[in-house]
Amino acid sequence: MSEDGPRDAGYDDFLDAVEAGEPYYLESPSGNGWLPPREFDPETGERELTEEPLPETGEVLTKTVVNVAGPSFADDAPYIVAVAQFGPVRLTGQIRVEGQKRGVGSEEVEVGQAVEIDVGHNETEGERVVVLEPV
Amino acid sequence: MTAPRVAGVGMTAFGKSPERTGRELFAEAARKAYDDAGLGPDAVEEVFYGNFMGQHAEQQGHSGPLAADSAGVTAPATRIESACASSGAAVRLGVERVRNGAADCVLVGGGERMTNLSTPEGTAGLASAADALWEIKAGVTFPGAYSLMANRYFHEHGGDREDLAAIAVKNHRHAAENPLAQFQREITVEDVLSAPTVCSPFGLYDCSPMSDGGSAALLVSEEFADEHGLDPEVAIAGTGQGGDRMALHDRVSMTRTPAAERAAEAAYEDAGVGPQDIDVAEVHDCFTIAEVLALEALGFYEAGEAISAATDGETDMDGDLPVNLSGGLKAKGHPVGATGGAQISELTKLLRGDHVNSDAVADAEVGLTHNAGGTVASCVVNVLEVVA
Numbered sequence: 001m002s003e004d005g006p007r008d009a010g011y012d013d014f015l016d017a018v019e020a021g022e023p024y025y026l027e028s029p030s031g032n033g034w035l036p037p038r039e040f041d042p043e044t045g046e047r048e049l050t051e052e053p054l055p056e057t058g059e060v061l062t063k064t065v066v067n068v069a070g071p072s073f074a075d076d077a078p079y080i081v082a083v084a085q086f087g088p089v090r091l092t093g094q095i096r097v098e099g100q101k102r103g104v105g106s107e108e109v110e111v112g113q114a115v116e117i118d119v120g121h122n123e124t125e126g127e128r129v130v131v132l133e134p135v
Numbered sequence: 136m137t138a139p140r141v142a143g144v145g146m147t148a149f150g151k152s153p154e155r156t157g158r159e160l161f162a163e164a165a166r167k168a169y170d171d172a173g174l175g176p177d178a179v180e181e182v183f184y185g186n187f188m189g190q191h192a193e194q195q196g197h198s199g200p201l202a203a204d205s206a207g208v209t210a211p212a213t214r215i216e217s218a219c220a221s222s223g224a225a226v227r228l229g230v231e232r233v234r235n236g237a238a239d240c241v242l243v244g245g246g247e248r249m250t251n252l253s254t255p256e257g258t259a260g261l262a263s264a265a266d267a268l269w270e271i272k273a274g275v276t277f278p279g280a281y282s283l284m285a286n287r288y289f290h291e292h293g294g295d296r297e298d299l300a301a302i303a304v305k306n307h308r309h310a311a312e313n314p315l316a317q318f319q320r321e322i323t324v325e326d327v328l329s330a331p332t333v334c335s336p337f338g339l340y341d342c343s344p345m346s347d348g349g350s351a352a353l354l355v356s357e358e359f360a361d362e363h364g365l366d367p368e369v370a371i372a373g374t375g376q377g378g379d380r381m382a383l384h385d386r387v388s389m390t391r392t393p394a395a396e397r398a399a400e401a402a403y404e405d406a407g408v409g410p411q412d413i414d415v416a417e418v419h420d421c422f423t424i425a426e427v428l429a430l431e432a433l434g435f436y437e438a439g440e441a442i443s444a445a446t447d448g449e450t451d452m453d454g455d456l457p458v459n460l461s462g463g464l465k466a467k468g469h470p471v472g473a474t475g476g477a478q479i480s481e482l483t484k485l486l487r488g489d490h491v492n493s494d495a496v497a498d499a500e501v502g503l504t505h506n507a508g509g510t511v512a513s514c515v516v517n518v519l520e521v522v523a
Contacts, residue, residue: 071256
């Protein structure tokens with residue numbers, strides 16, 4: 001969220017929760033997990049979604065190193081983007097290896113790598129970014 | 136109900152023409168379609184115009200009426216936006232209008248001006264086909280999203296960069312003699328592997344280019360064709376559209392494209408054919424891995440088996456199933472809003488026998504187009520048949 005910009009309900013609420021150490025996801029009665037905002041489980045159409053604690057660790061399903069970025073991340077490239085599975089929910093974030101620059105150390109991150117979720121900032125605009133830290 | 140006939144097709148040469156506006160590109164494509172059909176703008180009863188990035192690249196919304204105006208038409212006109220599947224969806228709507236009797240002659244197609252943008256600006260524009268909250272804010276670009284799919288595919292099924300390179304090499308070879316293609320030159324596997332990396336595992340040659348271009352087709356009812364003394368050789372015999380979760384991470388699988396599977400199933404059923412009946416296909420190879428995923432979703436290959444199709448020559452001009460004889464998005468070019476219409480234009484010519492590569496499919500009677508939006512959150516499949 002930009003300091004002066006409007007919030008994106010659901011998304012910024014999720015990042016606030018991560019920063020507060022209480023990340024969550026939305027779960028339907030069928031057990032499907034989703035990121036907010038959601039009124040419905042798109043798989044089943046169920047409406048009764050409840051907030052559940054996000055598992056502490058997730059697993060990297062795939063990753064890539066982005067060398068050519070859009071303007072919002074121009075000063076960040078190269079950086080690593082990955083999709084990780086946390087229990088029933090998946091999310092996309094940037095992998096940041098502690099103590100190393102973005103994009104460096106990606107060869108150390110493999111599919112199956114355990115990660116924890118955090119919130120970082122991008123270099124270019126200072127916006128909050130979902131971060132996945134190898135553990 | 137009869138299958139709409141493709142009375143005429145037209146497209147601009149795809150490539151870099153940053154000074155040409157979207158309206159001008161579509162007007163040229165429409166003029167070629169009129170000339171091909173032997174019809175004029177006065178015949179058109181409705182226009183469906185595919186465009187994705189007009190508001191980003193030209194600060195132009197509401198481009199349906201503008202496209203109709205540029206094509207000399209005063210008729211209901213609507214811009215259809217479904218990312219890179221925009222004009223595939225426009226074609227599909229035109230097909231349905233003619234089939235249900237609402238119109239006897241429709242103008243469909245699309246246009247896109249992209250190269251007036253810088254690479255970062257264009258990258259940002261294309262990325263808007265992804266989930267703005269959960270993907271773009273994480274730094275996902277479109278090459279990045281397909282790279283995530285490619286790396287997961289390698290993990291689940293095997294394959295490597297050389298397999299993907301074979302797809303780029305094949306499609307460049309197919310485009311070499313196509314006067315409308317952006318890249319009319321052959322490349323080697325070594326060229327692909329040594330090119331600068333965009334997003335691992337993709338180098339520059341794994342990615343379709345930024346392009347400018349327009350495409351158009353005139354679809355008419357059988358009765359209209361008879362009344363006007365037309366004898367179109369090709370009809371759109373079946374059409375289907377599928378959808379899926381927008382964000383890659385919300386999909387059941389990152390190595391399958393269910394939207395394309397659903398679109399294909401519907402189009403096959405609509406046309407009364409199956410994948411075994413398809414003689415030639417134009418598929419949405421925005422990135423090399425996308426051709427692999429398309430071939431599997433369309434039922435030509437089982438999951439995990441299409442990765443070697445180009446390496447083994449099966450999808451080559453001389454193979455069992457020639458794929459992307461136009462050069463595909465990879466080499467023909469990818470002005471995103473025009474791409475689905477261009478597939479119709481090129482496939483129609485391939486089936487009629489007046490495409491530069493028609494000799495490779497001289498006996499072909501049934502062809503298919505596959506036009507995908509985003510990371511295949513939307514997909515349109517059209518089946519074309521020779522009817523005369």
